[in-house]
Amino acid sequence: MPAPRAQEPVTVSVFAQRFSATRRGARLARRLATHRLDLWDLPYGSPDSDTVTLVVAELAANAALHGSVAGRDFELRLTYDRAAGLVRVEVSDTHPGLPDASARPPEDADGGRGLLLVAAVADRWGVAGRTGPGKTVWAECAVGAQGVRL
Numbered sequence: 578m579p580a581p582r583a584q585e586p587v588t589v590s591v592f593a594q595r596f597s598a599t600r601r602g603a604r605l606a607r608r609l610a611t612h613r614l615d616l617w618d619l620p621y622g623s624p625d626s627d628t629v630t631l632v633v634a635e636l637a638a639n640a641a642l643h644g645s646v647a648g649r650d651f652e653l654r655l656t657y658d659r660a661a662g663l664v665r666v667e668v669s670d671t672h673p674g675l676p677d678a679s680a681r682p683p684e685d686a687d688g689g690r691g692l693l694l695v696a697a698v699a700d701r702w703g704v705a706g707r708t709g710p711g712k713t714v715w716a717e718c719a720v721g722a723q724g725v726r727l
Contacts, residue, residue: 588660590617595652598645598670603637606653617657625720628698629664632716635691636668639714644670662721671711675704
């Protein structure tokens with residue numbers, strides 16, 4: 578009988594949930610993401626939590642406002658790699674249109690700066706295809722010892 582081996586510690590945690598493509602769904606995604614980060618020892622109100630929460634809020638709001646298709650939800654996926662000190666945020670929707678990161682709103686506009694905020698606080702972000710209709714907008718934020726810009 579072989580000797581038992583020590584189990585590798587789990588260093589990657591994942592949270593995934595679908596939300597209605599509404600303002601209420603976007604707000605709930607942000608709140609649940611903040612709660613999940615707190616469970617992952619990225620405490621509420623910390624710079625790490627605030628940065629990731631801002632990214633989730635902007636990407637979820639974009640999915641609800643610009644990526645919604647009648648009768649379809651959007652999905653939020655958070656992946657926390659403790660060993661790498663990285664949280665990856667993915668928001669998938671079913672709308673075929675891609676975000677335009679080069680668009681600059683007029684100075685007096687009330688909105689249109691969400692992706693500029695994501696680009697400012699995330700270490701990397703982009704858009705990827707997905708199985709089925711739509712796209713996934715993702716962002717990665719360094720957390721822990723690597724520090725986070727906010």
